[in-house]
Amino acid sequence: MKIAVVLFDGFELLDVFGPLEMFGQLPDWKIVMVADKPGPVASTQGPCAWAEESLETFVCCDVLMVPGGKGTRTLIDNPDFIRWLKRAALGTEYLISVCTGSALLAKAGLLDSKQATSNRLAFDWVTTQGPKTLWQSDQRWVQDDKVFTSAGVSAGMDMSLAFIAHLYGQEKAQKIADYCEYHWLADPTEIDCQSPSPGSSD
Amino acid sequence: MKIAVVLFDGFELLDVFGPLEMFGQLPDWKIVMVADKPGPVASTQGPCAWAEESLETFVCCDVLMVPGGKGTRTLIDNPDFIRWLKRAALGTEYLISVCTGSALLAKAGLLDSKQATSNRLAFDWVTTQGPKTLWQSDQRWVQDDKVFTSAGVSAGMDMSLAFIAHLYGQEKAQKIADYCEYHWLADPTEIDCQSPSPGSSD
Numbered sequence: 247m248k249i250a251v252v253l254f255d256g257f258e259l260l261d262v263f264g265p266l267e268m269f270g271q272l273p274d275w276k277i278v279m280v281a282d283k284p285g286p287v288a289s290t291q292g293p294c295a296w297a298e299e300s301l302e303t304f305v306c307c308d309v310l311m312v313p314g315g316k317g318t319r320t321l322i323d324n325p326d327f328i329r330w331l332k333r334a335a336l337g338t339e340y341l342i343s344v345c346t347g348s349a350l351l352a353k354a355g356l357l358d359s360k361q362a363t364s365n366r367l368a369f370d371w372v373t374t375q376g377p378k379t380l381w382q383s384d385q386r387w388v389q390d391d392k393v394f395t396s397a398g399v400s401a402g403m404d405m406s407l408a409f410i411a412h413l414y415g416q417e418k419a420q421k422i423a424d425y426c427e428y429h430w431l432a433d434p435t436e437i438d439c440q441s442p443s444p445g446s447s448d
Numbered sequence: 449m450k451i452a453v454v455l456f457d458g459f460e461l462l463d464v465f466g467p468l469e470m471f472g473q474l475p476d477w478k479i480v481m482v483a484d485k486p487g488p489v490a491s492t493q494g495p496c497a498w499a500e501e502s503l504e505t506f507v508c509c510d511v512l513m514v515p516g517g518k519g520t521r522t523l524i525d526n527p528d529f530i531r532w533l534k535r536a537a538l539g540t541e542y543l544i545s546v547c548t549g550s551a552l553l554a555k556a557g558l559l560d561s562k563q564a565t566s567n568r569l570a571f572d573w574v575t576t577q578g579p580k581t582l583w584q585s586d587q588r589w590v591q592d593d594k595v596f597t598s599a600g601v602s603a604g605m606d607m608s609l610a611f612i613a614h615l616y617g618q619e620k621a622q623k624i625a626d627y628c629e630y631h632w633l634a635d636p637t638e639i640d641c642q643s644p645s646p647g648s649s650d
Contacts, residue, residue, distance in 0.1 A: 251495075259472060260628065263465035263495075267601065270461060270493025277494045286488075286498040291472025292479045293453075293465075296488040296496035367627070386629075399469065400630040425569070426462065427588075428602040429631060 247274065250307040252331075253281040253297050256317025259289045260399050261344040265311065265406035271422045272410070280304050290315045301330050306337035314345025314365060314398070321350060322375060328354050342394040342409060344402030351395070352376025360390040365398035386434045404431045449476065452509040454533075455483040455499050458519025461491045462601050463546040467513065467608035473624045474612070482506050484529075492517045503532050508539035516547025516567060516600070523552060524577060530556050544596040544611060546604030553597070554578025562592040567600035588636045606633045 249269055251262055269275050281287045281297030288294050312331070321327050331354040335341055343351050348364040349372040351357050357379040364372040366383065373381045382388050387396040387405035389412065396405035407430050411419035416432075423430040451471055453464055471477055483489045483499030490496050514533070523529055533556040537543055545553050550566040551574040553559050559581040566574040568585065575583045584590050589598040589607035591614065598607035609632050613621035618634075625632035 258469070259465045260469035263461045264469075266493055266495055267460070267462035267466075270491070270495075279495055289472070291468055293468055293472075293481055294498035294500075296498050298496070366629070398627075398629040400628050425600075426602050427568070427600040429633060431631060 247272070247309065248276045248278060248307040249309040249311060250278045250280050250299075250304065250334075251311045251313070252301075253279055253287040253295055253313075254315075254317045254321050254327075255288055256290045256315050256320070257287065257295075257313045258315035258345055258399060259291045259293065261313035261315060261347065261402050262289075262295060262311075264400065264403040265342075265344065267426060268403060268406040268410060268422055268428075271425060272414075278307065290317065301327075301334075304334065306334075308338065309340040309342060310334055310338040312341075312343040312347035312350050313402075314343070314347045314349075314368075318346040318349055319371075322353050332356065340392045340394070340409070342396075342405070344396050344405070345398045346372055348372060348395040349375040351393075352379050357393065357395070360393055361388050362390065362393065362395040363388045363397055364395065367398060384435070386431060386436060388434065401431075403428065404434075407432070408434065449474070449511065450478045450480060450509040451511040451513060452480045452482050452501075452506065452536075453513045453515070454503075455481055455489040455497055455515075456517075456519045456523050456529075457490055458492045458517050458522070459489065459497075459515045460517035460547055460601060461493045461495065463515035463517060463549065463604050464491075464497060464513075466602065466605040467544075467546065469628060470605060470608040470612060470624055470630075473627060474616075480509065492519065503529070503536075506536065508536075510540065511542040511544060512536055512540040514543075514545040514549035514552050515604075516545070516549045516551075516570075520548040520551055521573075524555050534558065542594050542596070542611070544598075544607070546598050546607070547600045548574055550574060550597040551577040553595075554581050559595065559597070562595055563590050564592065564595065564597040565590045565599055566597065569600060586637070588633060588638060590636065603633075605630065606636075609634065610636065 286294035
């Protein structure tokens with residue numbers, strides 16, 4: 247399995263590296279970081295990740311992952327990127343997004359008539375990007391066939407484990423959570439009572 | 449506040465980026481990634497982070513963070529690095545480690561006569577690196593004065609929030625956890641019942 251992660255200026259650190267910690271425990275998975283051009287890409291928090299492949303040279307993968315972060319607010323108005331995303335998704339078996347990454351998938355029409363979710367703090371903004379999407383505000387993550395979308399930041403780790411469970415079974419996913427000493431919220435309806443309500447404050 | 453994170457080949461992704469997601473929410477904090485030389489540094493899971501500063505040119509910081517990962521097994525036998533760590537810690541107010549990062553701190557003598565913890569799966573190996581350390585196997589993280597050490601991988605996020613609570617109060621830390629939709633295990637004695645027992649299987 248080859249998973250490609252799309253990086254862009256202002257991606258959210260944990261949106262990318264939470265899921266990759268989980269996927270990185272699968273020995274036959276290859277992780278590729280893709281960005282506008284190869285090299286360092288700055289996160290919202292400052293630290294840079296390293297992209298080894300450019301959007302232009304990228305061919306295909308089994309899983310395409312789109313994180314969120316403040317950078318999605320700019321990227322959403324970049325028609326070249328949205329076109330790239332649409333085309334890249336064609337050759338991909340699974341699409342997954344974390345946080346406001348689902349706004350980008352929605353804008354590319356990849357969530358039309360599909361159930362999906364996003365960061366609850368940015369819900370009003372995200373949902374306007376996909377008027378044909380069946381948005382769910384009361385789920386930590388949503389699976390609709392081959393598309394997995396998660397709520398904000400840490401919910402991406404819970405969704406990633408659910409995705410691993412979908413592919414390899416619950417026991418394998420729990421083993422990875424245990425290895426990472428991660429308290430997996432394995433029930434997508436289990437929204438932490440302290441989590442903010444859906445809105446547009448972010 | 450300036451926090452420096454030490455990167456090395458084979459660092460564990462979430463050991464670094466879990467805490468940095470939390471610290472990255474503090475607007476007056478500057479995060480610096482330090483490694484043997486500037487450039488991409490490969491994690492245990494494959495993806496690279498980007499170091500902007502070299503160990504040689506590094507001057508000082510308020511917080512020095514040392515992650516774990518398979519690379520600690522090699523780094524522990526690198527006397528130049530251990531000497532660097534000892535010297536760097538002299539100009540630092542707070543020392544924090546995640547997972548097997550505490551083996552490196554211990555080897556440098558920085559945990560002598562201090563209470564500390566580490567990854568439960570690597571506990572036997574880690575504890576031999578610090579015979580004068582007061583190792584605690586039943587804690588998710590341990591604070592001893594200005595030194596915070598955590599158990600494996602995800603425990604680093606819980607410790608980071610506890611560190612933020614130590615500096616700015618519980619409410620601020622909980623606000624960050626909520627923003628990240630993170631289910632903070634705020635009680636260090638709350639070891640997930642599915643977590644493995646201390647041992648040497650890793």
